[in-house]
């Protein structure tokens with residue numbers, strides 16, 4: 117293609133379109149006037165005006181997790197960029213592909229404390245996979261192309277592009293759509309065949325194999341391969357929080373989420389297995405507990421991960437496979453099928469089925485005897501929503517109630533802030549999710565404390581007709597912290613009470629949302645139906661027990677066989 | 689704790705040094721010496737980083753450095769397989785003629801060059817393995833070191849195929 121003479125802003129928008137960006141979440145400002153001037157005329161990109169830049173980043177993140185494509189967010193220089201920081205750190209921690217564009221003061225005054233100057237490049241360096249400060253208009257095609265390429269490949273993550281005003285306003289003759297990348301960036305995706313053979317050897321001979329599926333399985337779109345392998349091996353599957361949805365939780369081999377707030381028997385299975393196949397997980401302490409001698413003590417540990425730096429980081433493993441988990445799984449299956457027949461009817465399989473029947477998220481009609489109002493509300497939401505519905509969560513007890521009781525049936529339908537644990541994530545992530553999947557129901561499982569951190573974006577929902585439903589678990593506490601104070605700090609509730617204001621029903625009403633209070637779990641079904649039928653963004657203020665607790669749990673310092681608060685669990 | 693020397697080939701972009709050193713800072717690892725210079729290939733620079741740490745820390749650092757987009761190659765240079773050099777400039781007190789001649793004799797024994805001499809000091813240059821420089825500096829402290837400058841280590845692999853050269857070496 118012949119060279120074209122374009123302004124920096126035009127180049128950015130052209131390259132965004134080439135990279136398949138259809139939506140951008142952002143807020144303009146002085147440093148971005150040129151970019152917004154081009155976006156104004158551009159019909160191929162839907163720009164959604166958010167009410168806070170943190171929400172723009174979370175919405176782009178939510179969009180990415182649901183669509184599998186990089187989400188785009190835009191913020192102006194200085195405060196716009198610093199407001200993005202939490203959202204970018206959050207996305208990067210959870211390996212979610214996001215491309216952030218920020219305005220910057222003109223190159224001639226960078227470093228002079230110019231109006232609305234912040235060193236976005238240095239601030240965001242440790243919380244992004246990569247970032248760019250563009251110094252020449254003619255570099256823009258390569259930079260934007262690489263931003264998407266880097267965000268979307270290997271271990272996905274956040275790439276930020278800082279755009280000084282003179283670079284956006286400047287004109288250059290450029291070749292659009294370059295293919296050039298970095299000599300040193302070779303996302304390692306093809307697994308080593310020798311390692312695959314070793315893994316197959318172990319799995320073929322294991323009596324009690326177990327699969328631990330993490331966020332990497334979802335990011336690699338490898339759910340299908342995972343289910344085949346589990347079926348073929350007769351191996352149970354436990355997940356991390358980020359892996360929820362990698363396998364339908366009602367699959368007879370699924371044992372739910374493992375870890376600190378996991379299912380009692382998911383953790384037991386990890387303790388009992390003799391081969392553990394860990395897929396796309398980073399063995400966070402929330403998954404493994406703190407007594408590593410209780411974590412798969414008798415097992416040959418196999419770890420498949422695309423990031424070499426995750427191998428032997430938190431857990432010493434016996435057989436590592438560095439590469440894409442989808443490719444690794446097909447490689448393993450292919451060899452395994454040649455090696456031996458499908459296994460069924462083993463003792464282990466019988467035990468798995470029993471363990472499955474005791475898993476709170478795997479069984480829809482599990483007994484809720486002795487359960488708290490919060491427990492029952494989540495179970496009710498789980499029953500009401502269809503398989504395709506998307507649940508996002510805030511952070512705290514609400515999130516863990518959801519992890520524990522919500523039956524996730526498809527990948528990319530359980531969207532939660534895992535690594536950073538960012539209160540205020542769920543609602544803007546729901547906005548991004550709904551934009552990515554307008555035909556699906558989207559529900560944010562919220563705590564009152566979390567919702568108050570980003571609720572101003574109800575305005576965005578109403579204005580842009582993005583009907584997500586927020587279900588507030590209204591306990592008037594920063595509940596998760598209060599739970600720790602109750603259990604481990606002699607009930608001294610230091611600054612965890614939220615008082616009695618605001619009235620969430622009125623607050624949501626003032627923004628133009630549908631809103632309703634839910635006093636009892638039995639009333640939830642009608643309320644949710646009303647919310648969906650209203651066709652509007654909606655807020656349900658669900659009154660829950662002020663002192664409801666998320667149990668069972670591994671106490672701090674404990675191991676996976678040391679869960680406390682197991683009284684209500686079904687024991688097998 | 690052990691000294692490790694890591695040789696990096698990086699894209700010569702602004703910010704690459706911050707990115708690289710930030711990686712160490714985030715992990716609480718102290719860089720004991722660092723040199724950056726152009727290399728045989730245009731557009732690339734070579735960095736030689738010396739750190740103190742355990743084997744497992746080194747392993748982690750190596751992998752994390754490889755993950756940086758602008759890092760083209762990472763090589764962990766073992767002492768036995770590399771030629772390691774440092775350059776030291778130092779000014780030693782030598783007012784007393786006896787001390788001065790002793791400083792000069794020692795300098796000669798170590799192969800240090802005498803760059804300048806005044807009535808009260810001698811300025812020396814020594815280009816050597818870092819350990820040998822350490823020993824020399826220790827000796828000179830005996831006379832009183834007024835000023836000490838070291839460039840930091842640079843290192844090259846022995847033979848072909850070792851070291852982060854633009855040709856050969858270990859690809860990421």
Ligand SMILES: Cc1cc2nc3c(=O)[nH]c(=O)nc-3n(C[C@H](O)[C@H](O)[C@H](O)COP(=O)(O)OP(=O)(O)OC[C@H]3O[C@@H](n4cnc5c(N)ncnc54)[C@H](O)[C@@H]3O)c2cc1C
Nearest residue numbers: 330331332356357358375376377396398422441534535537
């Ligand atoms: C209040 C709270 C409580 C929590 N409790 C729990 C709990 O009880 N249990 C729990 O498990 N978590 C819990 N978490 C979440 C926890 O903090 C971590 O976020 C989570 O465990 C990490 O999930 P993961 O290991 O699947 O890794 P992720 O963070 O999802 O990382 C993905 C991994 O897969 C790799 N990967 C990415 N793409 C690919 C690919 N294509 N092929 C191969 N590998 C790939 C990456 O390199 C990385 O190692 C909790 C969080 C909060 C906020």
Ligand SMILES: Cc1ncc(C[n+]2csc(CCOP(=O)(O)OP(=O)(O)O)c2C)c(N)n1
Nearest residue numbers: 512513514537539563564565566594595596
């Ligand atoms: C931005 C942020 N600040 C503080 C915390 C620490 N924190 C973790 S959970 C929690 C309480 C959350 O309260 P709420 O949203 O009401 O949910 P609940 O636990 O009551 O369900 C707090 C303060 C956090 N995770 N994120």
